[in-house]
Amino acid sequence: MTARTQGPVRIVGAGLLGASIGHALTALGVDVVLADASRSAVSLAVDYGAGRAANAEDAPALVVVAVPPDVTAEVVAAELAAHPDAIVTDVASVKSAVLRELRAAGADLARYVGSHPMAGRERGGAVASRADLFIGRPWVIAAPEEAGPAWRVVEGLALDLGAAPVRMDALAHDEAVALVSHVPQLVASLLAKRLLGAPDAAVGLAGQGLRDTTRIAASDPALWVQILGANAPAVAALLADYRADLDAAIEALAEPSAAGARRSIAELIAAGGAGVARIPGKHGSSRSFASVTVLIDDRPGELARLLTEIGALGVNLEDLRLEHSPGAQVGIAEIAVLPEVEARLVADLTAAGWRIGAAE
Amino acid sequence: MTARTQGPVRIVGAGLLGASIGHALTALGVDVVLADASRSAVSLAVDYGAGRAANAEDAPALVVVAVPPDVTAEVVAAELAAHPDAIVTDVASVKSAVLRELRAAGADLARYVGSHPMAGRERGGAVASRADLFIGRPWVIAAPEEAGPAWRVVEGLALDLGAAPVRMDALAHDEAVALVSHVPQLVASLLAKRLLGAPDAAVGLAGQGLRDTTRIAASDPALWVQILGANAPAVAALLADYRADLDAAIEALAEPSAAGARRSIAELIAAGGAGVARIPGKHGSSRSFASVTVLIDDRPGELARLLTEIGALGVNLEDLRLEHSPGAQVGIAEIAVLPEVEARLVADLTAAGWRIGAAE
Numbered sequence: 001m002t003a004r005t006q007g008p009v010r011i012v013g014a015g016l017l018g019a020s021i022g023h024a025l026t027a028l029g030v031d032v033v034l035a036d037a038s039r040s041a042v043s044l045a046v047d048y049g050a051g052r053a054a055n056a057e058d059a060p061a062l063v064v065v066a067v068p069p070d071v072t073a074e075v076v077a078a079e080l081a082a083h084p085d086a087i088v089t090d091v092a093s094v095k096s097a098v099l100r101e102l103r104a105a106g107a108d109l110a111r112y113v114g115s116h117p118m119a120g121r122e123r124g125g126a127v128a129s130r131a132d133l134f135i136g137r138p139w140v141i142a143a144p145e146e147a148g149p150a151w152r153v154v155e156g157l158a159l160d161l162g163a164a165p166v167r168m169d170a171l172a173h174d175e176a177v178a179l180v181s182h183v184p185q186l187v188a189s190l191l192a193k194r195l196l197g198a199p200d201a202a203v204g205l206a207g208q209g210l211r212d213t214t215r216i217a218a219s220d221p222a223l224w225v226q227i228l229g230a231n232a233p234a235v236a237a238l239l240a241d242y243r244a245d246l247d248a249a250i251e252a253l254a255e256p257s258a259a260g261a262r263r264s265i266a267e268l269i270a271a272g273g274a275g276v277a278r279i280p281g282k283h284g285s286s287r288s289f290a291s292v293t294v295l296i297d298d299r300p301g302e303l304a305r306l307l308t309e310i311g312a313l314g315v316n317l318e319d320l321r322l323e324h325s326p327g328a329q330v331g332i333a334e335i336a337v338l339p340e341v342e343a344r345l346v347a348d349l350t351a352a353g354w355r356i357g358a359a360e
Numbered sequence: 361m362t363a364r365t366q367g368p369v370r371i372v373g374a375g376l377l378g379a380s381i382g383h384a385l386t387a388l389g390v391d392v393v394l395a396d397a398s399r400s401a402v403s404l405a406v407d408y409g410a411g412r413a414a415n416a417e418d419a420p421a422l423v424v425v426a427v428p429p430d431v432t433a434e435v436v437a438a439e440l441a442a443h444p445d446a447i448v449t450d451v452a453s454v455k456s457a458v459l460r461e462l463r464a465a466g467a468d469l470a471r472y473v474g475s476h477p478m479a480g481r482e483r484g485g486a487v488a489s490r491a492d493l494f495i496g497r498p499w500v501i502a503a504p505e506e507a508g509p510a511w512r513v514v515e516g517l518a519l520d521l522g523a524a525p526v527r528m529d530a531l532a533h534d535e536a537v538a539l540v541s542h543v544p545q546l547v548a549s550l551l552a553k554r555l556l557g558a559p560d561a562a563v564g565l566a567g568q569g570l571r572d573t574t575r576i577a578a579s580d581p582a583l584w585v586q587i588l589g590a591n592a593p594a595v596a597a598l599l600a601d602y603r604a605d606l607d608a609a610i611e612a613l614a615e616p617s618a619a620g621a622r623r624s625i626a627e628l629i630a631a632g633g634a635g636v637a638r639i640p641g642k643h644g645s646s647r648s649f650a651s652v653t654v655l656i657d658d659r660p661g662e663l664a665r666l667l668t669e670i671g672a673l674g675v676n677l678e679d680l681r682l683e684h685s686p687g688a689q690v691g692i693a694e695i696a697v698l699p700e701v702e703a704r705l706v707a708d709l710t711a712a713g714w715r716i717g718a719a720e
Contacts, residue, residue: 172559185569190632191635193605193632193634202532202540210540214635215573253588268549268550272577273578275556303671321681
């Protein structure tokens, strides 16, 4: 595969994202030069094969700024000034604040294209970096009006890395990530905080619902302070609506037999169901799959044996979730398949001796 | 296996829970008689093998009331009166309100033991019923003081069904399920509701975080109105604390550069992290597992092939989660293993040609 991206590519910030981009481009034969405020971070990323250390003679065609959100605008401005022939992009998870700071600083926005690879994991460092990090992930490209065709260079970068480019302006991006990432993070933290003072016996009743709703609460406070601070207006706007609905729920529960209280709760639950139905499934579709639950003994190879049989039946697994209950030596595999194969799969697995659990 | 439970067992309510209990007891050779306000529901459950239809001559040793929460107390009272030699239990997901109503009605509480099998799925009907539904799940037993040793009969029932009995008083139960089930449900609904008016492009950026935090929002409004209404005080108390923290977050985001604002957000995220760390993992322990991410092509048998290799390496899978990104033809399997086998697993899988993704 020939890279769309022309080198040298200068990557500033040799953490998880920067080093992962370096790995992927290096694998494509692109000349990658690495810079970081920490010299040891550069050495580490070079050791891991993410590129070579930058020197004064480098004349980058593209600069990728992969530093913490707090300092992104400042570093982008410096790179635009230092490399007047280069296109500069950044990978920060907020876009409007960066653009606003660059405008205020009088930066050359004809050569700046903001971007945000939705690579999921926000922690890591070069040690955790992988060329595969971006495969199949959305990569938002938010070019200012001044940038003209420069966004195509960043689109090429995203495609080179196996990501799916999505064009959006900075404000739309920030509102979108407030909705799909920043508010969920806060809500999960607010919910998980309730567990702090709870009795062990209560926490011991936790099931998959609580696990799912709080999983992302295990996040890095220092990073999230920056992200939430930089996207405060979009997050606050959503939280204001959220609080209004929360207040209505609290009011209804204060007197659950009052006129309208039950209806208020029912409408909230129904609205949540309608909202969650909007989330696209696999392959970008919102097609719903049939769910088959299979009980599996908790020993090595059992799940593999199950999935081997499913594969032998020619059935493609659309999704899979394992559930465990406290104290149980048996697991539950919840398997999503196309609805048209569900009945056959259940029949065949039952015939093969698998215990099929209750359908949802 | 000999059943601990003495029949006949009368099950009132032939829905998912009632019919599943009937299946399991019938399989153990216990005489099960089924009753339901709907005659066709009884016929269906009988057809499915959950027991036989009740008649006037039945003299049950144990009555299990498995009707909606709204009518549970009323049905329990009627069963206590109709079967003066039987112990009566119910399986409603709220316990204090039922007990309070029974006390007010002057029911014979020496023979009543409340219970709540945490069987996860709240929807279904007899069609979805399975004898395996309760295996490995906590089964809360909430006996009033008046009940004396009657709780042992319900403990025997739970054990017969493969569940893990947990004794708790009604109030502690209700506070526990408010924490681990009812508040998470409301919070997920409140969050998912935000998606209703959002642009398609924004919802299209949804990742696993949003999917997990909103999954349980797809729930039955009619059932949840009953559950939340019956447990309103415990839910409202938690929501009041939640709102206070939400208010603090909104205030901090209103002026994120103000003194104390960043600290306020950081403390919230950190508290959420500490809270989620309290949730027990598999086998009731809170031991943390190492996570290995493997990229798999999206075609039948690939995941099975991966898991077969893992099994062949003698490594037990503690948990597994599949992730898909919109539009991607590649999946990501996130595998939890004991920390001491992580390095060997990564090395062996890499040697076998698997692409290992970035660690969290």
